[in-house]
Amino acid sequence: MSDNDFYTRDRPEHARLPEDRPRGGTGGQPAAHRGTWTVVLIILAIIVVAAFGIMFFP
Numbered sequence: 001m002s003d004n005d006f007y008t009r010d011r012p013e014h015a016r017l018p019e020d021r022p023r024g025g026t027g028g029q030p031a032a033h034r035g036t037w038t039v040v041l042i043i044l045a046i047i048v049v050a051a052f053g054i055m056f057f058p
Helices: 003-008 036-056
Strands: none
Touching: none
16 A cells, blocks of 8 residues: 555545644734743853852862
């Protein structure tokens, strides 16, 4: 059995499914990337703690 036979065996002749993640402008708000500054501050805090640890406890 080939791949084409396997995938078309139980499907109607003109099968068409809607996209599960449609592309294009469907309206609504664009996705917001939250937390960028939070991640930057956490990384800076880790670097500062590591620097103080190296300076005061050599």
